[in-house]
Every structure is written in C-alpha cells, then in structure tokens.
Amino acid sequence: MRNEKQETREKTNSILLSYYNNGKEFVFDSFLVYFYIKQYIMSRQSISFTKPNDEWLKAQVDSKEYSSKSELVNDLIRQARKQQVQIDWIKAKLEKAEHSGFTNDSKESILAQSKSFLNGPI
Template sequence: MAMVKKTYSITETLNQYIGLRIKSGEYATDSEYVRELIRRDQQENKEISYIRSKLIKAEQSGFTNQVKEEMLNEFKSELRAYGEL
C-alpha cells in the first residue's frame, strides 16, 4: 500500500513518551507507533459499532427468555463468524 506523508505537532511530554516506547523495543519508529495507535482505534471503533448495533437490535426486539449462557454462546458464535474471536 502506498504511504502518505503527514506532519503532526505534539507536546514535548508526548514526544518523550513516544521515545520511551521506541527505546523499549516495542516499536522501531515514531511512525510505526502512530500507525499502531490508528489500527487500534479502527478496531475499537469496529467493536463499538458492533456492540451499538446489538444494543439497538436488543432494544427493538423487547424482552427475551434466553438465559445468560445462551446469549453468551450466541454472541461468541457471531464473533467467530466475523473473525473477531
């Protein structure tokens, strides 16, 4: 995938924190760290959207007779189907 160059301004405190993350060896560069943060944000938003859609669906469907274990198994099956579990 083609890379796009961007420039951001951050505080010295944030810069030092990024430097510590790189020094720890977890990330090689500032860019790698920022890309990982963006990927995590994308995943988090995907999960929030999924949960939100389930809550809306549940609210619209009314009460259920399912027990907790049945609901949990159903959610896990759906997550597996989406490759999330």
C-alpha cells in the same frame, strides 16, 4: 567492466529482493520497492504532540519496541480502528435489542436465560 544497472545499485546501496509465486521467481530492486512504497502507498503527514505524549513516544522507540514514531503511531491507529469495529458491532446489537421491545420476565428469569446461553442449560 560494470554495466549501468550494477553502478546504480551500488550508488543506492540497494539489494535484490526475490520471491517465488507458483514456481516463478520475481526479482525486485529493494531501493525501487522502497521508493514505490514511499511515493505511492504511504502519505506523509506532519503532526504535533504534547510534551508528555512526545516523551512517551520517544520512550517506546528507545526501548526498541518500535523502530520509529511513525511505526508506533500507525500501530496505534490500527488498534483504534479495530476497536472501533468492535464498538460499532456492540452499538448495533444494543440498537437491535432496544427496538425489539420490552419483556415481562423477572430479573431472575433474564439472568437465568443469560447464564444458560453462556454456560449451557442450568
């Protein structure tokens, strides 16, 4: 005779997931984990693509590079966010340099100083 948990698990085709942390075993039902992630962590959006962009997205998924358009779009957004952090860092450095004033050094002197910072003393 089956218990209620076994019947539910069979109906949802889920499996038990377990991991160890500090010697303790934690067990989760995969369907419940999936449901929690979909319900509380990932928001659902509807977006439209131009035909060339949609075809490119489909080609990436068809080539098995990504498993879905959603995964690909999320990866592109992560890359753009990472790039924005780098751009912001460069902007901050440029603003600091602009506010530091002017120099009377020659182009050659500035170039030599830059090379020494990159390669060590000339």
